[in-house]
């Protein structure tokens with residue numbers, strides 16, 4: 552029997568290169584060998600977008616099309632919508648007794664996110680909602696509703712898996728051995744830097760190349776990418792290791808060309824404008840098949856709807872089965 556993998560993405564915007572290299576390429580490798588559940592986490596998206604339901608609704612479809620466009624196969628991956636599986640919400644309530652508020656406040660991932668969302672939660676997190684603070688509990692419910700054994704994550708999300716493992720251990724110690732402790736699978740490339748050199752590429756940071764960006768937008772963004780600031784003239788030798796253009800060449804260019812960029816940059820025989828032009832061409836070539844596949848799904852919205860419907864149906868079957876087991880263990884199987 553294939554092991555179960557569960558992962559989720561929050562539908563708050565289109566996917567960018569950070570998602571592609573940090574997560575999706577890992578999913579592509581895993582989709583053949585596992586029973587793969589991919590959750591479109593609309594309930595979790597609402598924890599910090601509760602006042603923007605339209606944005607979340609629209610992005611459920613947008614993100615599904617992006618994921619199909621990168622090559623995920625709906626015959627191998629069950630795409631499902633989190634809000635449609637009531638067992639997840641039910642289990643979140645049960646688990647809320649198994650974790651303390653202090654433990655959630657100490658979770659490094661939650662702490663980092665609160666710090667990033669000062670506009671919403673205040674400078675010291677004084678306006679944080681009960682729902683946001685509790686989202687790791689909801690994630691534990693996501694994982695265990697489907698008996699998730701392996702969870703593909705980036706390094707920054709490891710504390711969330713640890714939190715889930717703690718909840719599982721506590722549940723099993725009180726109600727008997729019922730749940731499996733999930734194991735993380737770390738992506739080979741966990742984080743992609745932004746065009747501005749920021750350690751993280753993000754929509755809210757304004758430093759991302761999106762998979763749906765048209766050729767002109769890609770050109771504009773790459774022309775504004777951060778390069779070695781010490782290179783003033785075309786023939787100044789420079790350090791490619793502090794240049795974002797070289798960083799992206801390494802993602803989309805051939806081995807041979809990457810070496811050439813590096814050598815010419817260091818020796819001062821390459822100008823930044825030409826170097827950026829070459830990257831624009833390679834980036835657009837790289838994104839073209841993704842955009843081509845996406846166009847197909849944009850033109851076949853019924854197909855996308857069916858993929859979500861069928862995946863959610865299969866997820867529901869698994870959730871019902873698992874919840875019976877859990878309620879029996881908790882003696883609430885009336």
Ligand code: SF4
Pocket residue numbers: 778779782789790791794795796797812816817821822823824826827
């Ligand atoms: Fe960056 Fe290319 Fe300019 Fe070197 S030549 S600093 S790699 S843009």
